Amino acid sequence: MKRYLTLLCCCMIAAAAHTSEASPADGKHEIAFIEQDELGATILDKISRAQSRIYLAQHIMGDGQYGRAITAKLMEAARRRNKDGSRLDVRLIYDGLVSSLYAIQAPGRLLVSAGVKVQSYNPKERLFAINHRMHSKLMIIDDEVFIGSSNSHACSTISMVCVESDMMISGNRILRDAVQSYLEFWDHEVTWEIAFPEPVWEALEQQEDEKRAVAARYQNSIESYLKKHLPAANRIIDEVFSKQSNPGRSPPHKYQISQIDYVTDPPRKARNGGMFAELMEIIASAQKSVRIITPYFFPTGMIKKSLASATGNGAHVEIYTTRRDELVNIFGLALTRSFAFVHEHNIDLYEYQQRKLLHSKLFIVDDRIAYFGSANFDSLSQRFNTENGVLIDLQHDAAIRQRFNAEIDLVRQQSKKVTDSRGPGLFDYRDCSLTTCNPLIKLLNPATEVFY
Numbered sequence: 419m420k421r422y423l424t425l426l427c428c429c430m431i432a433a434a435a436h437t438s439e440a441s442p443a444d445g446k447h448e449i450a451f452i453e454q455d456e457l458g459a460t461i462l463d464k465i466s467r468a469q470s471r472i473y474l475a476q477h478i479m480g481d482g483q484y485g486r487a488i489t490a491k492l493m494e495a496a497r498r499r500n501k502d503g504s505r506l507d508v509r510l511i512y513d514g515l516v517s518s519l520y521a522i523q524a525p526g527r528l529l530v531s532a533g534v535k536v537q538s539y540n541p542k543e544r545l546f547a548i549n550h551r552m553h554s555k556l557m558i559i560d561d562e563v564f565i566g567s568s569n570s571h572a573c574s575t576i577s578m579v580c581v582e583s584d585m586m587i588s589g590n591r592i593l594r595d596a597v598q599s600y601l602e603f604w605d606h607e608v609t610w611e612i613a614f615p616e617p618v619w620e621a622l623e624q625q626e627d628e629k630r631a632v633a634a635r636y637q638n639s640i641e642s643y644l645k646k647h648l649p650a651a652n653r654i655i656d657e658v659f660s661k662q663s664n665p666g667r668s669p670p671h672k673y674q675i676s677q678i679d680y681v682t683d684p685p686r687k688a689r690n691g692g693m694f695a696e697l698m699e700i701i702a703s704a705q706k707s708v709r710i711i712t713p714y715f716f717p718t719g720m721i722k723k724s725l726a727s728a729t730g731n732g733a734h735v736e737i738y739t740t741r742r743d744e745l746v747n748i749f750g751l752a753l754t755r756s757f758a759f760v761h762e763h764n765i766d767l768y769e770y771q772q773r774k775l776l777h778s779k780l781f782i783v784d785d786r787i788a789y790f791g792s793a794n795f796d797s798l799s800q801r802f803n804t805e806n807g808v809l810i811d812l813q814h815d816a817a818i819r820q821r822f823n824a825e826i827d828l829v830r831q832q833s834k835k836v837t838d839s840r841g842p843g844l845f846d847y848r849d850c851s852l853t854t855c856n857p858l859i860k861l862l863n864p865a866t867e868v869f870y
Contacts, residue, residue: 447589447678449810450670451821454582457568458484459658462651464559465491470500471507473558473600477551477792478569479512481525487651488570489525490644496533496617505533511603513552514540514610526612528643531636536612537604539685539804550687553803555792556600563587563596563680565791565808567779581770583711583778583825585790586670587678587808595680599806606685673818677811681791683804691720693807694793694800700783700809702727708735709826710781715739715767716796717756729763733784737795738829740776741769757836768833776829779807780822786813788822 452460465472465488472495479485496508510529530536539552557564566584603609618633618640657663683692691698701708702724715737717725728735737760760767770776780790791807793799812819 447587447592447675448672449588449675449678449818450586450672451825452564452566452584452586452670454584456658456670457582457584458487459655460586461557461559461564462487462491463655463659464562465495466655468495468498468506468508468559470560471509471558473507473509473556473597474570475511475552475554475556475600475603476570477513477553477555479510480570483650484654485570486525486647487654489529490647490651492529492534493532493640493644494648496529507535508533509535509537509600509604511537511539511552511600511609514538515551525643528636528640530612531618531633532640533617537609538612539603539609549798549802551798551803552603553792553799554603554682554806556596556806558593558596558600561588561593563592565680565806567777567792580775580777581772581829583780583790585808589675589678592678592680592808599680599682603685603804608685673815673821675810675818676814679809680806681789681809682806685804687802687804689801691800693805695720697781697789697793698724700787700789701725701781703731704728704733704735704783705731706733706784708733708781708783709823710735710737710795711739711776711778711826711829712737712781712795713740713775713777713779714794714796715756717759718797718800720800721795722759725765726763728783729765734766735763736766736768736830738768738770738776738826738833741771760836767836768830769836770829770833772832778825778829780825782812782822782826785819785823786811788812790822 472492474492481489492508492510495506498506500506512526526536555566555568564584564586566582568580568582568584618637658667661667681693681696683694698720704727708725708728725735757767759765779793780788782788788810789807790810791805793805793807799805810818810822812822
């Protein structure tokens with residue numbers, strides 16, 4: 419809450435001192451929403467042009483089409499030198515459990531051998547630490563910060579099976595805070611360095627024959643990987659940025675922002691909810707309206723309390739989430755358990771009707787403040803996963819306020835209001851209110867408050 423009050427105070431000061439000549443270098447910030455069909459190409463292109471650093475933190479670092487493309491581009495970037503002769507500082511932190519399910523191990527070793535510094539987020543200090551995951555999504559390329567809901571795999575960037583929201587931010591303060599947070603994760607004991615093999619270019623400079631022989635083998639593997647996957651990465655870029663392929667393309671609009679704060683959990687998630695508790699306090703303070711997009715709406719006690727406070731203040735609350743038959747049935751069961759609460763507090767709940775996973779994560783409160791980032795409305799984001807994002811003041815920036823509302827309006831046009839608790843097919847989710855259903859949820863649905 420302190421950060422939120424500080425944000426509002428700073429906004430008032432910034433508005434009083436506002437001048438039309440202000441630029442990101444003067445303490446202002448610029449943000450640009452990245453269209454999803456350009457996201458993969460934009461990131462690959464930015465990596466190709468990087469001159470000093472690439473810091474990437476990903477919940478899922480996949481080994482699919484886009485995962486291989488970004489791996490190749492990171493390997494290529496790590497070989498480049500700056501004007502002073504030093505190599506680019508290229509780093510990757512990936513979640514040690516979830517990314518492993520997407521077969522990152524083999525590309526991970528190639529990344530290390532190519533000179534990319536790689537660490538795995540994998541807290542091991544607790545018996546049930548498997549629940550504690552790095553769900554944050556952050557990319558810093560030179561002086562630009564990328565924030566949003568996307569992961570580095572094709573669902574978000576190529577196949578468009580997932581509906582994502584991402585933005586690119588420039589400005590001194592957001593850059594400073596994002597870099598500081600990234601390095602805090604990097605230096606923390608919950609991240610583990612992938613140290614084998616050592617970078618090829620270092621090993622080849624040594625005199626030890628054994629190390630040089632190992633390096634030579636990895637060098638051959640690197641060259642083979644780049645030869646196979648760099649052309650595909652370049653094609654992804656050309657399909658968007660080539661004037662021949664996309665002659666009518668215009669660059670994304672950049673919005674000048676008076677006040678924006680980077681918010682994040684520490685590497686070891688705070689037991690009181692950390693950043694998530696701060697977000698819930700903002701929602702609880704709503705007086706007029708709350709508009710939420712979340713792929714997973716499994717409200718915990720904290721979430722219910724904040725929403726009830728908002729409606730108690732007279733605010734109209736609308737929530738847009740993934741349709742139940744796009745989720746595993748057991749998640750559908752959990753979602754329906756919240757219907758009594760939703761109806762009791764006159765909350766409008768909508769299900770996204772497109773045959774895609776609605777994966778965006780954002781909300782607007784009273785048209786005065788917006789959150790944009792990685793957090794879901796469930797107990798994993800509240801209690802276990804590290805999350806990040808930005809809080810943006812909307813009071814003095816009409817254009818960005820309209821842009822955020824347009825993002826939600828588009829989802830609303832493709833959604834249907836939920837009027838009862840009946841699920842898809844013949845199954846009635848209301849049966850889950852029976853006590854016999856609770857053990858099943860406890861065993862199979864770790865995303866509900868019942869489990870915890």
